[in-house]
Amino acid sequence: MFDFVKTVLIALPKGFYTTFKHLFKKPVTLQYPKEKMPMAPRYRGLHYLEKYEDGSERCVCCGLCASACPADAIYMEPAENEKGERYSEVYEINLLRCIYCGFCEEACPEEAIFLGHEYEFSNDSRDAFIYTKGQMLANRPTKEKPFKKIIRKVRRIF
Amino acid sequence: MTEGLRTEEFQVNMGPHHPSTHGVCRFILTMDGEVIVRAEPVIGYLHRSLEKICENRTYAQCIPVMDRFEYCTSMCCNEVFALAVEKLAGIEVPEYAEYLRVIMMELNRIASHMIWYGTTALDLGAITPFLYSFREREDILDMFEMTCGQRLTYNYIRIGGVSKDIPPEFIPKCKEFLATIDHKIDDYERMLTENPIFMVRNKGVGTLSPEMAIAYGVSGPSLRASGIKYDLRRDDPYSIYNRFKFDIPVCHNGDCYDRYIIRIKEMRESAKIVRQALEQLPNAEVNTGKMVKANFKPAKGEVYSRIENSRGEMGVYIQSTGDTKKPLRVKMRGGSYNQLQVMPELVKGVKIADVVAIMASLDIIMPEVDR
Amino acid sequence: MELIGIFKYLYEQLVATGIPQVWVDLISLVASAVIIFGVLALIALFLVWWERKLSADFQQRMGPMLTGWHGLIQTVADAIKLIQKEDITPTKADRPVFFWAPIICFVAAFAVYVTVPFGEGLIVSDLNIGILYIVAITTFTVISLLMAGWGSNNKYALLGGMRSAAQVVSYEVPMIVAILSVIVFVGSLSMVDIVESQALIYQWYIFRMPFGPIAFVIFIIAATAETNRTPFDLPEAEQELVAGFNIEYSGMKFAMFFLAEFINMFTVSAIGATLFLGGWQGPFLPSWVWFLVKTFGLVFVFMWFRWTYPRLRVDQLMEFSWKFLLPLAFANLILAGWMKYSGWFNW
Numbered sequence: 001m002f003d004f005v006k007t008v009l010i011a012l013p014k015g016f017y018t019t020f021k022h023l024f025k026k027p028v029t030l031q032y033p034k035e036k037m038p039m040a041p042r043y044r045g046l047h048y049l050e051k052y053e054d055g056s057e058r059c060v061c062c063g064l065c066a067s068a069c070p071a072d073a074i075y076m077e078p079a080e081n082e083k084g085e086r087y088s089e090v091y092e093i094n095l096l097r098c099i100y101c102g103f104c105e106e107a108c109p110e111e112a113i114f115l116g117h118e119y120e121f122s123n124d125s126r127d128a129f130i131y132t133k134g135q136m137l138a139n140r141p142t143k144e145k146p147f148k149k150i151i152r153k154v155r156r157i158f
Numbered sequence: 159m160t161e162g163l164r165t166e167e168f169q170v171n172m173g174p175h176h177p178s179t180h181g182v183c184r185f186i187l188t189m190d191g192e193v194i195v196r197a198e199p200v201i202g203y204l205h206r207s208l209e210k211i212c213e214n215r216t217y218a219q220c221i222p223v224m225d226r227f228e229y230c231t232s233m234c235c236n237e238v239f240a241l242a243v244e245k246l247a248g249i250e251v252p253e254y255a256e257y258l259r260v261i262m263m264e265l266n267r268i269a270s271h272m273i274w275y276g277t278t279a280l281d282l283g284a285i286t287p288f289l290y291s292f293r294e295r296e297d298i299l300d301m302f303e304m305t306c307g308q309r310l311t312y313n314y315i316r317i318g319g320v321s322k323d324i325p326p327e328f329i330p331k332c333k334e335f336l337a338t339i340d341h342k343i344d345d346y347e348r349m350l351t352e353n354p355i356f357m358v359r360n361k362g363v364g365t366l367s368p369e370m371a372i373a374y375g376v377s378g379p380s381l382r383a384s385g386i387k388y389d390l391r392r393d394d395p396y397s398i399y400n401r402f403k404f405d406i407p408v409c410h411n412g413d414c415y416d417r418y419i420i421r422i423k424e425m426r427e428s429a430k431i432v433r434q435a436l437e438q439l440p441n442a443e444v445n446t447g448k449m450v451k452a453n454f455k456p457a458k459g460e461v462y463s464r465i466e467n468s469r470g471e472m473g474v475y476i477q478s479t480g481d482t483k484k485p486l487r488v489k490m491r492g493g494s495y496n497q498l499q500v501m502p503e504l505v506k507g508v509k510i511a512d513v514v515a516i517m518a519s520l521d522i523i524m525p526e527v528d529r
Numbered sequence: 530m531e532l533i534g535i536f537k538y539l540y541e542q543l544v545a546t547g548i549p550q551v552w553v554d555l556i557s558l559v560a561s562a563v564i565i566f567g568v569l570a571l572i573a574l575f576l577v578w579w580e581r582k583l584s585a586d587f588q589q590r591m592g593p594m595l596t597g598w599h600g601l602i603q604t605v606a607d608a609i610k611l612i613q614k615e616d617i618t619p620t621k622a623d624r625p626v627f628f629w630a631p632i633i634c635f636v637a638a639f640a641v642y643v644t645v646p647f648g649e650g651l652i653v654s655d656l657n658i659g660i661l662y663i664v665a666i667t668t669f670t671v672i673s674l675l676m677a678g679w680g681s682n683n684k685y686a687l688l689g690g691m692r693s694a695a696q697v698v699s700y701e702v703p704m705i706v707a708i709l710s711v712i713v714f715v716g717s718l719s720m721v722d723i724v725e726s727q728a729l730i731y732q733w734y735i736f737r738m739p740f741g742p743i744a745f746v747i748f749i750i751a752a753t754a755e756t757n758r759t760p761f762d763l764p765e766a767e768q769e770l771v772a773g774f775n776i777e778y779s780g781m782k783f784a785m786f787f788l789a790e791f792i793n794m795f796t797v798s799a800i801g802a803t804l805f806l807g808g809w810q811g812p813f814l815p816s817w818v819w820f821l822v823k824t825f826g827l828v829f830v831f832m833w834f835r836w837t838y839p840r841l842r843v844d845q846l847m848e849f850s851w852k853f854l855l856p857l858a859f860a861n862l863i864l865a866g867w868m869k870y871s872g873w874f875n876w
Binding site: 006007008011012014015017019022028040041042043044067099100101102103106107115 | 215219220221222225290293296300303304307308322345352353
Binding site: 170192279280283284285290349353355356510512513 | 589684692760767770837841842844
């Protein structure tokens with residue numbers, strides 16, 4: 001009898017009360033395509049390549065990012081320009097292989113590659129996921145990446 | 159009368175595309191009406207060959223691969239691999255980094271138990287608790303995101319320390335979360351704990367005796383629900399767990415309801431640990447540890463490290479030859495595998511609805527089983 | 530009152546045209562059938578939307594927001610999508626059984642409304658066996674679910690169909706006994722008589738101590754089981770039987786099951802409102818508004834149930850019905866009969 005009172009007469013209304021309480025609370029969800037969640041500054045999304053202030057590329061095609069990559073997603077071919085500086089002629093990331101671990105930005109000694117905040121890049125063909133150098137340069141955000149200092153600290157392991 | 163009737167057993171394929179098999183587990187159920195006669199788990203639908211992948215990566219590169227081992231508690235996966243290599247190479251981890259590790263692991267345990275709570279309620283037909291628990295889990299994931307930049311695959315705990323210091327806004331947010339979490343868990347309990355429907359569905363269902371649990375190697379909350387007080391955080395302390403005061407909840411019936419109670423209590427205990435860790439966090443010296451280099455070669459030898467994960471004992475065995483940058487052999491152990499093996503014993507003679515309840519209460523997650 | 534006036538006026542106009550009385554009756558019957566169908570289709574669409582919105586509110590979500598004001602015409606969009614979908618019949622299915630199951634379910638759901646009084650005078654036909662007719666017709670649903678389970682030739686569907694048959698049969702009995710305890714007091718099976726016997730608020734059967742509230746609770750529990758809603762939604766237990774009896778249905782056939790389910794929920798709420806909450810009776814507002822308010826209040830309770838509780842297991846469900854609900858219902862019936870006989874509380 002005591003059990004009956006405890007479970008049916010107390011516990012059942014408790015459940016009712018809990019759901020009813022939430023009826024008047026504000027929704028915690030967002031209307032996704034319209035509103036978007038602000039990403040944390042350290043968020044690791046789609047990659048981009050950084051440039052110097054004069055517009056020349058930072059990447060010197062050293063290959064550290066490719067060797068640090070645990071998913072073998074980076075492919076690059078070096079070349080030299082007329083001034084004798086090394087640069088990457090081909091720089092491709094296979095986004096389907098990439099696991100967004102962030103080792104490439106930690107490995108890069110020139111602070112050239114970073115993982116940005118973009119996360120909506122679905123597509124319907126596999127070829128579209130081979131992310132080329134031009135796309136990565138174009139993807140550069142207007143604001144400077146706010147956590148360069150943090151990554152500089154991490155850059156000890158490669 | 160019965161002579162004229164012919165009954166026969168039939169087979170039902172539960173999974174791999176079944177809503178409540180938590181991923182891609184498949185059961186071949188031989189049934190007599192609604193009653194299970196035999197159940198045979200078929201595993202391997204989520205096999206990604208993680209052990210072999212690790213054997214072809216440098217030690218540092220193994221950490222993001224370990225994230226995928228058990229994606230509900232990636233922090234613990236990071237930790238278990240890092241611990242193994244640190245043991246092998248004798249690396250000291252600074253105190254500050256140890257505290258961060260404990261905070262992250264315990265938050266992750268809460269997050270993992272929240273997934274379990276939501277899916278358990280969902281498997282029993284109650285949909286609303288699922289959304290309540292995921293609401294709080296979102297707060298934890300926000301904290302992880304601001305710390306390490308990802309919400310699920312963190313790549314945060316590295317060999318020799320942690321990758322980044324916590325951001326300044328982490329501690330206020332964490333304190334705010336800890337201040338409300340107990341009330342939220344009260345809400346969860348109000349939905350299910352004493353609900354008569356929930357009780358009749360779980361009490362006395364899927365009783366796992368302590369002998370059987372030990373024989374099958376069941377560990378973690380499922381083992382403690384059977385009455386065995388065994389928790390690696392207390393019995394084989396790793397990291398700095400011996401500095402915190404926390405209870406290890408134990409129940410004695412070993413049924414689904416006890417497994418539920420244990421996990422609910424564990425959430426509160428984990429919150430306690432995080433509170434203590436935040437208090438003790440050394441402010442004087444921010445040292446996140448010196449992580450190993452890419453060309454790091456530990457000495458020849460073998461090591462097994464184990465930690466208490468939210469689903470039982472999680473272990474990694476590493477064999478190193480001493481002259482390469484890559485491990486010779488990596489073996490991973492997840493608690494879910496043993497808990498899945500005990501399923502056929504538990505579901506004999508129960509109804510099909512109980513299969514779902516038992517599976518939910520054991521908290522099986524398939525990536526950990528298939529690896 | 531205004532509504533009935535309009536109908537009366539139209540009827541008189543029809544008589545005044547001078548066509549034979551048979552035709553007048555036929556036309557008015559067809560017209561009322563069309564009106565009922567239209568109103569119920571609207572109500573079903575609204576209920577689907579309301580359930581989604583309410584569940585969203587219970588769970589701190591938003592629910593459908595994009596189609597129309599707060600997603601109000603989302604259900605219409607869904608219905609159009611379902612009509613456009615390919616209608617798949619499995620190769621090994623029992624074709625006629627598979628085909629007729631949703632239709633029977635759909636028709637039975639609508640046929641009930643012949644004797645449901647929407648307001649004072651707003652009733653298609655006040656049969657003198659009204660409540661008996663309703664109980665008989667609602668039982669048709671179980672036949673259609675059983676047909677769907679068998680015809681699909683799918684093990685999950687078969688289990689769902691069998692569960693639904695067992696469940697509806699066992700919950701039908703306590704429900705009828707609970708209804709019977711009200712009928713004992715009224716002394717008539719006619720729905721209009723039932724409503725008219727509870728003109729004042731203390732005469733509502735839910736307030737007739739002590740048998741009224743018990744009968745009401747039994748009715749609500751049995752009605753939840755009857756309409757296959759959580760915590761008694763075993764026939765389509767998503768987590769166990771994937772989708773139960775309607776696992777193989779797609780397109781419009783699925784939509785028929787789906788709409789019938791919501792109309793059934795409205796039906797049992799309407800019966801509950803009529804039997805226990807005084808039907809259309811109420812001050813100030815027009816009678817049909819009172820009816821709708823009470824019915825939607827009960828619908829809200831059903832939805833609240835669904836979004837709060839987990840599901841029972843099949844054997845526990847049967848046990849609960851036969852070992853607890855049925856004896857209680859019979860005891861309650863005896864109590865009601867004795868109260869009626871002795872004249873206690875017989876206001």
